[in-house]
Amino acid sequence: MAQDPGEQLLLEDATDHHDTLLHHLVTEHGKSDLRAAFFNMSNSILGAGIVGIPRAFRNAGLLTGLVLLALLAVVNDWTLRMIIVNTKLSGAKTYTGFVSHAYGDLGKTAILLAQGLFGFGGNVGFAVIIGDTIPHVLRSVFARQVESFRVVDFLLARNTLIVLCITGISFPLSLTKDIGRLAKASGIALVSMSVILLIVVFRGPAMPADVRGQVSGAGWFVEPGIFQSISVISFALVCHHNTTFIYDSIKKPTLDRFNRVTHVACALSGVVCGVMGVSGYLAFGPKTKGNVLNNFPSDDWVVNVARLCFGLNMLTTYPLELYVVRAVVRDLLEIYHRREIPELSTAQHLLITSVLAGVPMLVALFTCNLGAILELVGATSASLLAFILPPLCFLKLTKMKPLGEKIPLYLCIAFGLCVMVLSSTQTILSALRSTDDDHCVV
Known part of the structure; x- marks a missing residue:
């Protein structure tokens, strides 16, 4: 059924609130040159998912992992540029806007769920990373006290510190309604990623033989966990929900200028992920864990520097993500009630924030299998954001496109659906067969 133009306009206007929140995570007010836009996109891509890339190579095999990384970087580049084309075709300004324009409330719900679940x-x-980093650093620093005093041992235990860190730091930060303050608190992200990369590259080969593992046989070429590998790599590369804001931040934004930024950012991100994947997998082989830092001994002070940087970064990134998810919940409530909700009430704000902060914390108390989490998120929401929604909307917005030009779009959608189903199934079965000790710090 055709949608009334006035109703469609209201629907598109309603998407601005959520996407404006994301805008603050990507760019400052005003315009930036191509170098700054490239930095914004690279910083948006290279996040926590990078520590899972060695495990992705372990799941797929070294050669297959490299091929998948290269192919996904190219597809990522293509769909990022397709998002901007979709905004031009629809007249919308944001990712949420053009999906809503193409598919109405159903499309808006789909994109909000994809962004919220991501x-x-x-x-x-x-939360899992916080439990895998900060406790081990503190227990290493206060090793004697941990052995001598049961209270110190309890206070510095993994689960105790997860609860203390999230309820005492991340949760209070999440209650703020000024996202600008949160964005400033996350400035150590790039530094921590750089430190982690250097440590894996140079410290991994120096680990003792009993910690390391040897790549052999099929491990050099192809392993059966290909779709799990695709999910983790997809999670690491996805920044599609930030694309329109990076485009708008460019001085004299044009498709050609944005394409240059996208090509370089995706190529660089692919190279960085490749270095991390090859270095980590060659160092630890079949022993490679979902968080490669967990392969290093808990008392290695060099690695503990990286763990501390990474854990502190997660404490401030946690409320940033929660801020966006809370906005998604508000927008979904608008769709459900069919009316605009300018602002959540104090009780709603506190309740929703508490649930969104508490549930991830509870999950982290029972597992340190970061790989499975990255795989599930990559298989579901990342596939929707990167492989399914952009070509699906492009097909809708260009109805008269020749069949030959539609084939790559259909293939991309089919690929995303296959990843969603097969990878999720593989991940669940693999998680049921493995024990948590397979993924925790040695």
């Missing part, structure tokens, strides 16, 4: 799943992973 952020929520990311926070589950961040």
Whole structure:
């Protein structure tokens, strides 16, 4: 059924609130040159998912992992540029806007769920990372006290510190309604990623033989966990929900200028992920864990520097993601009630924030399997954001496109659906067969 133009306009206007929140995570007010736009996109891509890339190579095999990474970087580049084309075709300004324009309330609900689940799943992973980093650093620093005093041992235990860190730091930060303050608090992200990369590259080969593992046989070429590998790589590369804001931040934004930014950012991100994947997998082989830092001993002070940087970064990134997910919940409530909700009430704000902060924390108390979390988020929301919705909307917005030009779009959609189903199934079965000790710090 055709949608009334006035109703469609209201629907598109309603998407601005959620996307404006994302805008603050990507760019400052005003315009930036191509170098700054490239930095914004690279910083948006290279996040916590990078520590899972060695495990992705372990799941797929070294050669297959490299091929998949290269192919996904190219597809990522293509669909990022397709998002901007979709905004031009629809007249919308945002990702949410053009999906809503193409598919109405159903499309808006789909994109909101994809963005919300991506952020929520990311926070589950961040909570696990907090438990895999900060406790081991503190227990190493206060090793004697941990052995001598049961109270210190309890206070510095993994689950205790997860609860203390999230309820005492991340949750209060999440209650703020000024996202600008949160964005400033996350400035150590790039530094921590750089430190982690250097440590894996140079410290991994120096680990003792009993910690390391040897790549052999099929491990050099192809392993059966290909779709799980695709999910983790997809999670690491996805920044599609930020694309329109990076485009708008460019001085004299044009498709050609944006394409240059996208090509370089995707190529660089692919190279960085490749270095991390090859270095980590060659160092630890079949022992490679979902968080490659967990392969290093808990008392290695060099690695503990990286763990501390990474854990602190997660403490401030956690409320950033929660802020966006909370906005998604508000927008979904608008769709359900069929009316605009300018602002959540104080009780709603507190309740929703508590649930969104508490559930990921509870999950992290029972697992340190970061790989499975990255795989599930990558298989579901990342596939929707990167492989399914952009070509699906492009097909809708260009109805007269020749069949030959539609084939790559249909293939991309089919690929995303296959990843969603097969990878999720593989991940669940693999998680049921493995024990949590397979993924925790040695």
